[in-house]
Amino acid sequence: MATIIDGKLTAATIKAEIAARVAEMVDLGKRRPHLAAILVGHDGGSETYVANKVKACEECGFTSTLVRFEDTCTQDELMEQIAKFNADPDVDGFIVQLPLPRHLDEQAVIEAIDPRKDVDGFHPINVGRMSIGLPCFVSATPAGILELLDRYQIPTSGKRCVVLGRSNIVGKPMAMLMIQKRQPGDSTVTVCHSHTQGIKEICREADIIIAALGQPGFVTADMVKPGATVIDVGTTRVEDSTRARGWRLCGDVDFKAVEPIAGAITPVPGGVGPMTICSLMINTLKAATGEIYPRN
Amino acid sequence: MATIIDGKLTAATIKAEIAARVAEMVDLGKRRPHLAAILVGHDGGSETYVANKVKACEECGFTSTLVRFEDTCTQDELMEQIAKFNADPDVDGFIVQLPLPRHLDEQAVIEAIDPRKDVDGFHPINVGRMSIGLPCFVSATPAGILELLDRYQIPTSGKRCVVLGRSNIVGKPMAMLMIQKRQPGDSTVTVCHSHTQGIKEICREADIIIAALGQPGFVTADMVKPGATVIDVGTTRVEDSTRARGWRLCGDVDFKAVEPIAGAITPVPGGVGPMTICSLMINTLKAATGEIYPRN
Numbered sequence: 001m002a003t004i005i006d007g008k009l010t011a012a013t014i015k016a017e018i019a020a021r022v023a024e025m026v027d028l029g030k031r032r033p034h035l036a037a038i039l040v041g042h043d044g045g046s047e048t049y050v051a052n053k054v055k056a057c058e059e060c061g062f063t064s065t066l067v068r069f070e071d072t073c074t075q076d077e078l079m080e081q082i083a084k085f086n087a088d089p090d091v092d093g094f095i096v097q098l099p100l101p102r103h104l105d106e107q108a109v110i111e112a113i114d115p116r117k118d119v120d121g122f123h124p125i126n127v128g129r130m131s132i133g134l135p136c137f138v139s140a141t142p143a144g145i146l147e148l149l150d151r152y153q154i155p156t157s158g159k160r161c162v163v164l165g166r167s168n169i170v171g172k173p174m175a176m177l178m179i180q181k182r183q184p185g186d187s188t189v190t191v192c193h194s195h196t197q198g199i200k201e202i203c204r205e206a207d208i209i210i211a212a213l214g215q216p217g218f219v220t221a222d223m224v225k226p227g228a229t230v231i232d233v234g235t236t237r238v239e240d241s242t243r244a245r246g247w248r249l250c251g252d253v254d255f256k257a258v259e260p261i262a263g264a265i266t267p268v269p270g271g272v273g274p275m276t277i278c279s280l281m282i283n284t285l286k287a288a289t290g291e292i293y294p295r296n
Numbered sequence: 297m298a299t300i301i302d303g304k305l306t307a308a309t310i311k312a313e314i315a316a317r318v319a320e321m322v323d324l325g326k327r328r329p330h331l332a333a334i335l336v337g338h339d340g341g342s343e344t345y346v347a348n349k350v351k352a353c354e355e356c357g358f359t360s361t362l363v364r365f366e367d368t369c370t371q372d373e374l375m376e377q378i379a380k381f382n383a384d385p386d387v388d389g390f391i392v393q394l395p396l397p398r399h400l401d402e403q404a405v406i407e408a409i410d411p412r413k414d415v416d417g418f419h420p421i422n423v424g425r426m427s428i429g430l431p432c433f434v435s436a437t438p439a440g441i442l443e444l445l446d447r448y449q450i451p452t453s454g455k456r457c458v459v460l461g462r463s464n465i466v467g468k469p470m471a472m473l474m475i476q477k478r479q480p481g482d483s484t485v486t487v488c489h490s491h492t493q494g495i496k497e498i499c500r501e502a503d504i505i506i507a508a509l510g511q512p513g514f515v516t517a518d519m520v521k522p523g524a525t526v527i528d529v530g531t532t533r534v535e536d537s538t539r540a541r542g543w544r545l546c547g548d549v550d551f552k553a554v555e556p557i558a559g560a561i562t563p564v565p566g567g568v569g570p571m572t573i574c575s576l577m578i579n580t581l582k583a584a585t586g587e588i589y590p591r592n
Binding site (some may be wrong): 068123126156166186191 | 306403419420422423424425427428429430453454462464468471472475477482483484485486488489492493498511519577
């Protein structure tokens with residue numbers, strides 16, 4: 001039976017650690033870390049994510065601000081708000097909840113955020129610094145996975161790690177982090193994607209599989225080496241008439257079949273998901289303390 | 297017998313293509329592209345590289361400027377010169393020849409260069425944009441290798457590509473380029489390094505091996521699948537008393553043993569090396585035409 005990597009519990013532990021540090025900061029007369037968020041429109045998923053972020057801020061003792069725009073908001077209005085947050089010394093970090101409505105230029109928005117306040121780690125400067133191995137804000141999902149590997153003491157040095165998926169927010173940064181000269185890291189990393197041939201055989205050689213394809217149940221038992229660590233980043237909503245809301249979250253891994261073979265595995269939900277918001281809190285704390293970029 | 301991938305010939309062809317474009321620009325009354333270089337000290341290797349860059353500028357019809365500093369130069373003096381080039385509308389792109397003497401902060405120098413003039417592609421913004429898949433200056437050696445794969449029509453989509461080495465200037469960007477959704481690219485990439493176990497077996501599965509470890513003769517015949525493409529980035533100077541200068545360049549691949557097995561292979565010298573300077577010329581032309589970053 002595999003070790004179940006409990007992201008929910010780990011996230012709760014980390015948030016309690018952060019809250020303790022914030023209490024110390026407040027005792028020393030310092031301001032609480034402040035995370036701001038911009039939400040455009042009323043997409044159901046985005047509403048949930050942002051509500052969870054606000055809740056996590058409360059748990060950590062952070063100040064949080066939410067600025068809402070309607071679907072009809074213009075690029076200029078959005079850019080103006082970003083400029084305000086960039087200039088506001090009371091805001092340590094902020095995010096613009098993605099995806100944005102189609103008429104808005106997402107990349108321009110990402111690049112308008114001051115890299116020193118870019119706690120989502122999406123700005124090219126942070127992406128580049130991560131690749132080079134310099135201090136930076138690492139995007140939340142890959143950072144959360146590193147934290148889980150670290151806290152569950154999964155050996156990574158010299159291990160074969162297969163990353164399934166090459167998205168800008170998970171696959172590419174995850175691969176880049178796992179090849180860095182540090183712990184967790186120092187892995188021999190292979191990135192697989194839609195063009196990959198022989199993906200089953202490649203997975204079977206992996207000591208660590210990180211599945212971020214967004215294809216429910218893609219990783220089956222015959223793809224997993226006995227004892228391997230399996231990290232499931234998938235969060236596809238699939239119809240489920242037995243649930244009141246009509247859907248459930250489905251990971252990229254066939255959990256029931258893979259769990260008996262794996263050495264350690266993350267469930268969905270309750271694995272990587274809770275860690276993602278947790279990483280955002282860690283980044284916001286680091287923004288407030290200036291440990292990545294010196295405060296002006 | 298393998299196809300010999302002739303970097304010297306390809307570089308000459310590309311430089312002629314660039315020269316033709318520059319001639320057109322001049323005919324239209326436009327200014328010639330202008331590459332500037334800063335050289336600190338008198339390191340033999342650096343002197344040679346910079347001299348070759350100046351020569352390549354001549355071949356391409358570019359204007360070139362070389363600013364020299366003594367070994368004793370201060371960080372401030374260097375930063376002042378960088379600021380001058382950043383502000384000079386007549387300079388399209390410039391490089392600071394690395395490595396710098398130890399008392400100078402190399403990373404600060406790299407980050408001081410305006411990313412729009414960073415034709416070496418070392419600035420974190422260019423590294424990050426490359427990872428994300430946005431237009432950017434790609435560092436010269438990986439860009440040169442892509443150009444060779446392209447011009448020799450080496451299939452890359454869905455192919456297994458093994459990158460040996462994880463340096464910031466070759467291994468990491470090379471891996472990132474080969475996983476991008478484009479041609480050449482779309483490969484299934486594995487990055488190997490000093491911590492990798494079973495490197496011979498991993499290499500044997502590769503359709504494309506890109507060796508950038510700096511270990512002379514590391515890739516031996518038993519590591520190469522028949523028909524594989526082998527790209528040798530190594531340029532280690534090894535003693536050779538039969539040469540007047542006392543040394544010769546040695547690649548990471550045992551060329552004599554591997555060539556009969558490989559489908560295509562780059563020699564050392566005359567493979568990747570000449571392409572590196574050629575990529576710098578391509579980047580400078582792109583800086584001049586504003587096709588990556590709009591001109592102010």
